[in-house]
Amino acid sequence: MTGTTTRPTGPEQLRSRIAAELDRTRARTALLTEAVDEADLTRQHSPLMSPLVWDLAHVGNQEELWLVRDVGGREPVRRDIDELYDAFKQPRRDRPALPLLPPQEARAYLLTVRDKVLDLLDRVAFTERPLVADGFAFGMIVQHEQQHDETMLATHQLRAGPAVLHAPPPPEPTVRVDGEVLVPAGEFTMGTDTDPWALDNERPAHRVHLPAYVIDAAPVTNGRYREFIADGGYDDPRWWSPAGWRHRREAELVAPMHWRRDGDGWAYRRFGRWAPVRDDEPVVHVCYHEARAYAAWAGKRLPTEAEWEKAARWDPASGRSRRYPWGDDDPTAEHANLGQRHLWPAPVGAYPAGASPLGVHQLIGDVWEWTSTPFRGHPGFTAFPYREYSEVFFGDDHRVLRGGSFGTDRVACRGTFRNWDFPIRRQIFSGFRCARDARPEESQP
Known part of the structure; x- marks a missing residue:
């Protein structure tokens, strides 16, 4: 929504804006995680940072928790991984030792969650409660993923080896x-x-x-x-x-x-x-x-x-x-x-x-x-x-x-x-x- 004011004029415009922001943000996540091979994706490049594959599944887990389960009221996609991707329970330095989803499984998980979110977006009313008023919950999740994208960019700055971002x-x-x-x-x-x-x-x-x-x-x-x-x-x-x-x-x-x-x-x-x-x-x-x-x-x-x-x-x-x-x-x-x-x-x-x-x-x-x-x-x-x-x-x-x-x-x-x-x-x-x-x-x- 470059160059425009922040509040859409109606629910359909808001749905369109949210869908565009979700798509644009996921494209950036894909760029940051597909630019490296599987070894770099699963390696911890600094004890200050998570392996990139942890960030990848974490953004999907937060999207599931807030949008699929809370806003949508649907059954969990992967309740078994909630603790693995809880940032407060898992310090960054310890995350490489966790039984994390491998890259292919993490990407499939994100696709499943996103399909459910887009289906929800078609039906949700934006005035039901404060969490969804003006699309707040969707905006919160977009911002959360973009914040992790910046964190992953900082991880790329810390990684050794030849340049992969341009x-x-x-x-x-x-x-x-x-x-x-x-x-x-x-x-x-x-x-x-x-x-x-x-x-x-x-x-x-x-x-x-x-x-x-x-x-x-x-x-x-x-x-x-x-x-x-x-x-x-x-x-x-x-x-x-x-x-x-x-x-x-x-x-x-x-x-x-x-x-x-x-x-x-x-x-x-x-x-x-x-x-x-x-x-x-x-x-x-x-x-x-x-x-x-x-x-x-x-x-x-x-x-x-x-x-x-x-x-x-x-x-x-x-x-x-x-x-x-x-x-x-x-x-x-x-x-x-x-x-x-x-x-x-x-x-x-x-x-x-x-x-x-x-x-x-x-x-x-x-x-x-x-x-x-x-x-x-x-x-x-x-x-x-x-x-x-x-x-x-x-x-x-x-x-x-x-x-x-x-x-x-x-x-x-x-x-x-x-x-x-x-x-x-x-x-x-x-x-x-x-x-x-x-x-x-x-x-x-």
Whole structure:
């Protein structure tokens, strides 16, 4: 539904949209799992990640649990595998030892489940109960599969061996983007009550007042980050929190993940191919601790989650919060680097059509952006439809990331979408931008 608003005009249009999203998402899943041979599909490429074949059957199992059994009220297809594909009962490091469905059986299982779901889609009424209102349950399952597709893409980045994924390079910059943007003091609406497929942690909408602050006009680039490395940033505990410094030493961090020295410079391994680090691309594969240390070295800090969202959504002309920086229409290829269309971040200045009204660029796509905020529910949060999606992760152990990456699909990315992870994680497609408090002379009207 590229380039259109989010709410279809009637049930038949909604059915068509859901069918298209289910089909488009499954095609991506097939691409990621058919690009490798059976040995690579069943191998664990990192203890941080599942074997690809586990993700494959897991998305089918979730589709069966929520759509076939719950929404449809039908008999189970494979009740015997529920525990195998329960992400809370089976830690990632242990999944290779489980009696997982072999690839051919997993694919047949997904086909059986999908046939039942499409039959259900032809009959379901979208106003029966909150779970199915506006097609929410179907949207939740599409987003769940796309989230696992991004996880599988990260697994591909970790696998050894020759390249198997291919995509054109991202577009070149068309405008120069540098410096900072002032966001004036005042209230804005954070979160949403109106997006029909928004997940529970994006709700409810609420008013937040922020003092004036300044935020980077673009994500921190490789070139800027290389200056931090060259200045001894990884060797100076002044820039690191106690926990960050401890992790830097224990993990022996010296540069972003997938970087290596290349003569006087650096090279970066992208899905089986080595290439020189390009200075104008957003830095990717850094953890929260690295991002925080860079910000301190630069005399700044990471933005709070509310600061990030105001910069991304607030329209000073109308005072309202948009769905995306550019407006309420869904992303197109002109707005953002999303959906595995490219296999690395686009150079800064490549998406002027995606800028916010204040002139902040590339807030959506390219890299997930670390914020300083621990993951918690918005005021008035209610878990829906199950606690295990969000609520069980609330607390100081996780930091919020915003904005999506080049591997995030458009259906699982919007100005209110919230991601979270442990501060030490960097196998994800994570980068950041900096912020700081506005000086008194800057905040004067």
